[in-house]
Amino acid sequence: MRRLIVQELITVDGYVAGPDGELDFFDSVSDYSHVDRDNLQILEDVDTVLLGADTYRMFVQYWPTADEPVANTVNTMPKLVFSSTLNEAPWGTWQPAEVVKGDAAAKVADLKRQPGKDLMLWGSLSLARSLTRAGLLDELQLRVVPVAIGSGEKLFPDDLGRLDLELIEGKLYPSGIISTRYRPRRTPGA
Template structure:
């Protein structure tokens, strides 16, 4: 069976990150203030609208879920081009510490307290559209290590951080 045939037999997992020019996806303490250096989110937003047309589940780690749920379902985000799409897509939050995952006045996100790798393996075998991981560095790393990621999309922010957290550590090794 070719790689192309195999790819059509499972749901695709896309990891999407904003990254600095020097490869950091967060500051040393997880801060994301470098996102302010994005000159224009318009291109990223238009791309994401196309991507999300074929995506039917967002996979989020706890920290990214909390950051997203504090912004996207609020009045502050309503002018954003992707707000309605981000708010409408079903979400699965991987967390062993949260008791609930509300999403503004919409239905809550689904919580999964168990093993993320095992759950994503199951999801890939079910019928449906693509799966997207936004941010969620720990989740993304786990899925990458388990070879469950079909595509990594990096949107480069024109800034040098000098230090911080990378999606891929120096000892990650070769991945395809």
Template sequence: MRNVILQEWVTIDGYAAGPNGELDFFPAPELSKDSDEDIFGFMDNIDTILLGAVTYHMFADYWPQATTDMEIIADRLNSTLKFVFSRTLKQAPWGKWQPATVISADAVEAVRDLKQQPGKDMVLWGSISLAQSLMKADLIDEYHLRVCPSVLGTGKALFPSELARPQMKPIDTRTYESGVILLRYESV
């Protein structure tokens, strides 16, 4: 069975976005080279990217035009199969690359089905609402949290109080030059 790996950038106080969805707590790109190299290597283990509609729009505005001299993972990310979960989108173009497939059916059931198909693992980037739905359904197999050296005080929590606390076992921890700390956990 394929795993679903949630990779999320969060603040020290657990927010995945500011109150209005802002992501200005990420480290400056010039400080992220070592973290980007880890993500590049991680992509050997996946063949599918899962996105919600909001994250799809953010990604589609940037990644299809990105090149490897700008972002080491650009070609890998752009050529990887993508599914966008949305009840409003009809199509999800990706520049010159293969478009993402839009799934308007129930995301939990669709991901359950995808997990049963042959292939490598799947990664869910961003997409807080989708991530929380999959957490509630116990469909997240690993959590890769990139903790940024920032505190927001308010915003969109990755683990809101109404969400049952996931049971996790630590796998790995890494510290990057930017001050970001990668915390990897598997669900138990």
């Protein structure tokens, strides 16, 4: 069965965006090369990228023309954009992303039952939260950026409830970023 992996950049004080959604904390680290190398390895086991509409709008401004080692993989991999407002999702000169309307959890549950490699969700807070609430999360990868911003948007809102996680791997990069990988602890019979 395919797995759903959610990967997020996060501050040491637990925020994935500033109070107004700003992501300028990404710039506190100038070298993401080790993270990119690890992502290339991770993406060998992924065949579909999942994005929400806002993250798609941000990504499409950068990735189709990016000059980074991971760019070709990101650009050539099939992408699904979950949106109630978009009708199309071009990706520069690359194959466009497919727009998915309707119940994201039902679509992802169906995708997980189909043959194929893993599914990767980047950013896309609303989508990550709804898929986690639906019990579809198989692995959470956090890239902890060595900066505190004091306030902002948390990955999981207060009303999510408890989510017990088991550490799979922890790694420190020379840039100061710490990479952690977790899987949800499943209770017997769940």
